Amino acid sequence: MSDEPVKKKVDESWKEQAEREKRAPEPAGPAAPAGAVPAPEAVEPAGGGDEVPQARFDLFVSGLATETLIALGEIPHPVNRKRGVNLPQARYLIDLLGVLEDKTKGNLAVEEEKLLTDVLYQLRMRYLTKAGKAA
Secondary structure (H helix, E strand, C coil): CCCCCCCCCCCCHHHHHHHHHHHCCCCCCCCCCCCCCCCCCCCCCCCCCCCCCCCCHHHHHHHHHHHHHHHCCCCCCCCCCCCCCCHHHHHHHHHHHHHHHHHHCCCCCHHHHHHHHHHHHHHHHHHHHHHHHHC
16 A cells, blocks of 8 residues: 555536536527427436436426326336326326416416426326226
């Protein structure tokens, strides 16, 4: 063993990146096709796998929408890959998005408000279709 002190390399470039993102306007991404529920963005872990996505309203809404689609049996559960219909859970999540819409009225950017309104409409229609088939 050597008597030299161990030097730790600390990557602080993320601070600079965060500052640049704060100052830069949000990029306008490609328009989603009509009737499409947005999917959460995939994040590839770098290095230790500790990286998490940036907390954003659109990701929050799309996460709830994805959970609703799982509860409606529209997409398979990510863990067990099985599709199952859980209408009470789907209704709860849709109602939760409705509460979010009510409580944020007047406090959202135009794009955020449109996203929430469109997602709610799509999910409500899918729920009605599933509930009608179940009855």
